[in-house]
Amino acid sequence: MIYALICACRSIRAHPWRNALLICCLALTIACPLTLFVLGKHYQQQMQARTQQTPLIASALGSTIDHILNALYFSNDTHQHTLPWKQFTDARLHDHCHAVPLLTGASYHNLPLIGTSRDYFTLRQLSLQTGTWPLFHGETVVGANCATTLQLTIGDKITCDSNNSFRLATAQPLTLLVTGILEEAHSADDTALFVDIHTSWIIAGLGHGHKASTAQADPALIMDDTLNPSSQNRFHFHGHTENFPLSAILLFPETEKAATLLSARYQSDSQLQIYQPFSEITQLLTIFSPFTIVIALSLVLTALICAVLFVLIFSLTVQMRRSERHSFFILGCSTAFVIRLYATELSLLLLAALICALSVTAFCWSLAPRIEGLI
Amino acid sequence: MITARDLIFRYDTFQLSIPSLTIESGQCLALTGPSGSGKSTLAHILAGILPLQKGCINIGNTALHTLTEPQRRQFRKTTCGFMFQEFALLPWMTVQQNIVMPLASENAVTAPLLDRLHQLAQRCALTDLLGKKPQQLSTGEQQRAILCRALLHEPPYLIADEPTAHLDPQTAAEIRCLLLDECKRLHTTALIITHDHSHLADYDAHLSMLELTV
Numbered sequence A: 001m002i003y004a005l006i007c008a009c010r011s012i013r014a015h016p017w018r019n020a021l022l023i024c025c026l027a028l029t030i031a032c033p034l035t036l037f038v039l040g041k042h043y044q045q046q047m048q049a050r051t052q053q054t055p056l057i058a059s060a061l062g063s064t065i066d067h068i069l070n071a072l073y074f075s076n077d078t079h080q081h082t083l084p085w086k087q088f089t090d091a092r093l094h095d096h097c098h099a100v101p102l103l104t105g106a107s108y109h110n111l112p113l114i115g116t117s118r119d120y121f122t123l124r125q126l127s128l129q130t131g132t133w134p135l136f137h138g139e140t141v142v143g144a145n146c147a148t149t150l151q152l153t154i155g156d157k158i159t160c161d162s163n164n165s166f167r168l169a170t171a172q173p174l175t176l177l178v179t180g181i182l183e184e185a186h187s188a189d190d191t192a193l194f195v196d197i198h199t200s201w202i203i204a205g206l207g208h209g210h211k212a213s214t215a216q217a218d219p220a221l222i223m224d225d226t227l228n229p230s231s232q233n234r235f236h237f238h239g240h241t242e243n244f245p246l247s248a249i250l251l252f253p254e255t256e257k258a259a260t261l262l263s264a265r266y267q268s269d270s271q272l273q274i275y276q277p278f279s280e281i282t283q284l285l286t287i288f289s290p291f292t293i294v295i296a297l298s299l300v301l302t303a304l305i306c307a308v309l310f311v312l313i314f315s316l317t318v319q320m321r322r323s324e325r326h327s328f329f330i331l332g333c334s335t336a337f338v339i340r341l342y343a344t345e346l347s348l349l350l351l352a353a354l355i356c357a358l359s360v361t362a363f364c365w366s367l368a369p370r371i372e373g374l375i
Numbered sequence B: 001m002i003t004a005r006d007l008i009f010r011y012d013t014f015q016l017s018i019p020s021l022t023i024e025s026g027q028c029l030a031l032t033g034p035s036g037s038g039k040s041t042l043a044h045i046l047a048g049i050l051p052l053q054k055g056c057i058n059i060g061n062t063a064l065h066t067l068t069e070p071q072r073r074q075f076r077k078t079t080c081g082f083m084f085q086e087f088a089l090l091p092w093m094t095v096q097q098n099i100v101m102p103l104a105s106e107n108a109v110t111a112p113l114l115d116r117l118h119q120l121a122q123r124c125a126l127t128d129l130l131g132k133k134p135q136q137l138s139t140g141e142q143q144r145a146i147l148c149r150a151l152l153h154e155p156p157y158l159i160a161d162e163p164t165a166h167l168d169p170q171t172a173a174e175i176r177c178l179l180l181d182e183c184k185r186l187h188t189t190a191l192i193i194t195h196d197h198s199h200l201a202d203y204d205a206h207l208s209m210l211e212l213t214v
Helices: A002-014 A016-053 A064-073 A085-091 A119-123 A144-150 A197-203 A256-266 A277-320 A322-330 A335-366 A368-374 B039-046 B069-078 B095-104 B111-123 B139-151 B169-186 B197-202
Strands: A056-060 A097-108 A111-116 A128-131 A139-142 A157-159 A175-182 A193-196 A207-210 A235-237 A248-253 A272-275 B002-011 B014-023 B028-032 B054-059 B080-083 B157-161 B189-193 B205-208
Touching (some): A002 A016, A002 A335, A016 A335, A056 A256, A064 A248, A064 A277, A085 A097, A097 A197, A097 A256, A111 A197, A193 A197, A197 A207, A248 A256, A272 A277, B014 B189, B028 B169, B028 B197, B039 B054, B039 B189, B095 B111, B095 B139, B111 B139, B111 B169, B169 B197
Parallel strands (some): A139 A175, B028 B189
Antiparallel strands (some): A056 A248, A097 A248, A207 A235, B002 B014, B002 B054
């Protein structure tokens, strides 16, 4: 057997380019469906894991999927209807349930800037890589990938994107102080920035500050664009806070019973809808499952065609090597030895192709978070 | 000693009938005859490549006609050396790997065997060519390589089918001398098919197919 292996290696080495090409073709044939399957499963699990982490979401009426994408993956859909802050204060009163407010819509370098409360980090089990949690309005913590991409460090000052370019009378973009960088969480939190809900309202133009009095001008006419501990007192909101907007409320009931009671409580609410993101996303994924099956079938068919082509190539090669088999015969080598030699050659080629295919799949798997980012 | 009695081999319209053939032990017998007279067929039958349809062949103590196909393969590999017109050298092996291949497939390559290979290669002026591929060798060098392969296991019997065919006179003479010297040295019983009538005196005996067949 060892001699057959040695001979097989020699035979393969004698035609390096032909065999390398064959291995590449085979490897790609295996790698393509395998990678698609693995990545598909990965994203599906990622999606479901995020929804499983969030038992309930309360949002304004409208498409639940749009609200979920906005609340869990920060799709920054600014056309969503909002909930009044009062709904959050009501939800907070429920026993055995943690409620987290969420306001999306703002951005920094087109990355989502989320207004929330400190509970968000606790309930999402996010920890700080470096720095501190925001203590004052105007402070922000940034996701790990966000910090890397934008090269942000503690103490940096960032000015959020302006979404009111043509409305000169509204608040100008606010400057924020980076106080913390989050640990990588392999979720949408990695590519977002977080501020407290009051800061996000100021960014949205619901509150503003005035510069300290100067000799040149009436301070009431000069807006302050930096919110820090010393300027906090000069910032104020206009209107009733209880009507201020929220994109969604994330609800974390402690028990099944609390979840059921909460769902029942809001079932007939005319302003608010409450739903389980996991079941909504699973329902969405089931819509795609027939397409997945069609894609899987087409890939299996392609693999089958490639396998048939491979068998054809190998049988043609065996035919071409008839004189070689005759040589083995007249030299007295047994038929079993020749079969062993060809089987070993075939096995080595398949093994090499399999190793290449698995390497390609592993490489793509390692790139999955980046690919996810690109998507 | 090689003896054959009442050999009959038929293939399509061709028929080979040999009532009797004897090659004495240690004798180098030259076999001549016109093309198509059955010289190569006889060589293939004696090597156990073609199955015998009728008659009996005894090579030493082995009754070749009683052996099964796998046994005949084993016989070729261990007991009988042969040189055929087709060199049967594998292009993806070096000359050395080709020479030891029949024994290596039996895991029978030992240090003394490799020593013998190097001595034989030296005598055949192949030492520098052992690491080369067959296609890098001239026809004469390839002939020397298959001579090495035929004699490596010091077989008591050798069958050579036109070992000097396609060679220029000088190279043919070199190969012939080498073959006969090695057979003498190893006391090998040899049947050598040749068309070269001018050197029949170099062999111990000479037979024509016309004398052998009926």
